[in-house]
Amino acid sequence: MKLLREFYGRDTIVVAKELLGKTFVHEVNGIKTSGKIVETEAYRGVKDKGAHAYGGRKTPRTEALYGPAGYSYVYFIYGLYYCMNVVAMKEGIPEGVLIRAMEPISGIETMSERRFKKTYSELSKYQLKNLTNGPSKLCLAMDITKKENKMDLCGDELYFEEAENEPFEIVEAKRVGIDYAEEAKDYLWRFYIKGNKCVSVK
Template sequence: MVLGRAFFAHQWLRERFVRYRDSAGGFTGWVNARFRGCYSTLCHGRAGREIKALRFIIRHRHISIVGQPLSLDFYRRADVVRISQDLLGQYMFTRIGGQGLTGGRIVETEAYAGATDRASHAYGNRRTRRTAVMYEAGGVAYVYLCYGLHALFNIITSVEGIPHAVLIRALEPTHGIPVMLRRRCKARLDRTLTAGPGALTQALGITVRHSGQSLQGNEIWLEKGITIRPKQVVATTRIGVDYAGADAQRLWRFRVRAPCLDQLG
């Protein structure tokens, strides 16, 4: 009964549940139905079932996410490589074009260290109309076209004037999967839905018009996710930067070992 009183005392649990329910447009599927039952158990203080309910919610904790964005302090640290690693496990969401909430957990990133990194668009403090956003304070989006076809989504980090960026390469999809399938013209969920930076932006509805947009807004934002232990992370060289000489050999691509999307079709 003590646990029940604790949950009654913390209204945030109910509020987060309601936020998720409203953002999802109601409940569908066995997971959401069971989550609703577990929530009812917690709120009505049935002590004998509370531990089991709590375990279920922890196991499926991504279901109740949709809260506050990551703070600007998270993005404005000096070490872009560390930020790239810390982004693994965080949630990335979009609400674009009136199609509802879409998003998932970040499972692959690449770090780009600006003026000193030959693989960066800002190497040597190069500044163009397209890359001007890279010199803004961290916490904004940098989106550009690759080969004139695929929009690639980057997060600007560090303080104003330091053009550091992290490319988001892959997500483990958790929210709005039917919408993402439509955007990707796919009939069923498989590992390619949000794997690869071009597929990711297409699934989330991100285009170059979002470049320069704050990640504290209502269209694109990140939220606190789960902690990824170092042994779960694979570090490799970045993709498509052979022109960068010695910088091409830097192990600045980070991937979660065997994320759930690897288990899909």
């Protein structure tokens, strides 16, 4: 069952934790790719020095964060890659959850072609490990670009679904790549499924 708007319109930490184990789906041009979410990071907006909207910063780039919960916020990094966040809380409160890593479920051949221009059977051990174990890697595999920014996650193209999972333990850790964020760099707002091979950083 597809996640409803109410799921996203809650405390950002809760949303980040409860996205773990959910199935992330992108259907585009008749091609469906999906994966199990295994790692997320929460960003708490105005008071979070690691967040794009810290201090109430509002730019064309961050506009999606100020919109309704349950929409995507896709941004470009290093002039090369895209990353995707899920907008949480409610309109006007710029908080979101970065989707950091997932375990591929369907459309794996398509993901392999998008990432490495190879069939899945041709991938090296290194490439198999690195197919979707990072925020920009999974965006490449799922064909998520700027055109998916501000997309309704309750629609029929980009969305999350409930999934059957064995019980798992959630690890709380420091977020990655925000050493500039002073005390906020030490917040334990990265969450991942303990022991999962697709987690980006352990």
